[in-house]
Amino acid sequence: MTDVETSTIGTTPGWAASVAVLAIVAALASGCQESQSWREPGPEATFEQFLMHWFKNERARAFEMIVEEDRKILTEPRDALKERLGEEGLAERQEMLVAGRVDNPYDIRSMEVKPPLDEKPQTGESVTLDLKYQDGREGTAKLTWTGQRWAIDLPLEAQATSQTP
DSSP states (O other), X not given: OHXXXXXXXXXXXXXXXXXXXXXXXXXXXXHHHHHXXXXXXOHHHHHHHHHHHHHTTOHHXXXXXXXXXXXXXXXXXXXXXHHHHOSTTOOOGGGGOXXXXXXXXXXXXXEEEESOOOSOOOTTOEEEEEEEETTSOEEEEEEEEOSSSEEEOOOHHHHHHHHOO
16 A cells, blocks of 8 residues: 555656646747747748739739738729729729739849848838849848738838829
């Protein structure tokens, strides 16, 4: 009887310690995963995915990757027409994004995030991708952290001010 009691008492702390260690490891892993979610996908992968959707003519998917404020600006004329004329015959929301030229994702040689990201960004924080192309050209793209994901931030303000007489 004493051997059984000693055996049970002897294994209980070991079992409890194992469970405690597993709980700590799981908590740390989930914390790391949560804090790393802004990196997967990071700004580079998000931009590549946006270009790939556009390149494959998946315009609705590409459109959803744009920051919400820019999507609202792009669809304002459509929404005004919808109020006056109804939905029939209107362009789809994603068709309001008209681009003269969008980069081929295979033309990009490298991307560098500026400023470099060492910690999770604040909601609304933006980064710039410095792009280098296979043919020697250079460019930039802006992405903004929405709190849940990176989103493409179009230069709509720059376009509006450059077109103002």
